[in-house]
Amino acid sequence: MLEALVVVIAFLGLIFGGMLAVISPEEMKKGEKWFRALRGIVLSALFIAFAFLVLPNFLVLLIGGLIGFAIATLFSKIYFYLGIGLMVSFLTFINDYIVLIASLIFIFGLPEGTLRVGRLKNKNWTTLKRLSFNSIFFIVPFLFLFSKDFIILNIDWVLAFVAGGIICLTGKKTYSEVFLKI
Numbered sequence: 001m002l003e004a005l006v007v008v009i010a011f012l013g014l015i016f017g018g019m020l021a022v023i024s025p026e027e028m029k030k031g032e033k034w035f036r037a038l039r040g041i042v043l044s045a046l047f048i049a050f051a052f053l054v055l056p057n058f059l060v061l062l063i064g065g066l067i068g069f070a071i072a073t074l075f076s077k078i079y080f081y082l083g084i085g086l087m088v089s090f091l092t093f094i095n096d097y098i099v100l101i102a103s104l105i106f107i108f109g110l111p112e113g114t115l116r117v118g119r120l121k122n123k124n125w126t127t128l129k130r131l132s133f134n135s136i137f138f139i140v141p142f143l144f145l146f147s148k149d150f151i152i153l154n155i156d157w158v159l160a161f162v163a164g165g166i167i168c169l170t171g172k173k174t175y176s177e178v179f180l181k182i
Helices: 002-023 025-054 058-074 078-091 095-118 127-132 134-153 155-178
Strands: none
Touching: 002 025, 002 078, 002 095, 002 134, 025 058, 025 078, 025 095, 025 155, 058 155, 078 095, 078 134, 078 155, 134 155
């Protein structure tokens, strides 16, 4: 039961970030570069956290990371990968690791929601509905818990897949912001 609460709290970072952009649009111009920096730092920390558990099995990290990287170029919903990562963190049964991943996802959601809503021309409360659409991608990985035994046996591969997807999407966001000025 507490796992469901952790999932909801981790996702609320995106909603709170969107609310922040709606409430204080005048601060968006000044704080945009800091929100982008915070988002990149948190994504890097998430990559390190996922890769750290797989690091003893470097070949799995490399192959699984490349698979995750390749799939993330085609399916670039960051909250899908974060949902898989949070789901797998529950299966590690390391309470500190679960809290770390959930906290980083919450912190990532704050600048992500702020930047997504800040880019929109029409900033009203219905834009938060657009943010909540990401909850579908965030919750879908938890359906994999029905095959928990399979995931536990292959936890290194799943963590490497998530790490590869996150590093790909971190690179995509950085490239589009720096070179394409989006």
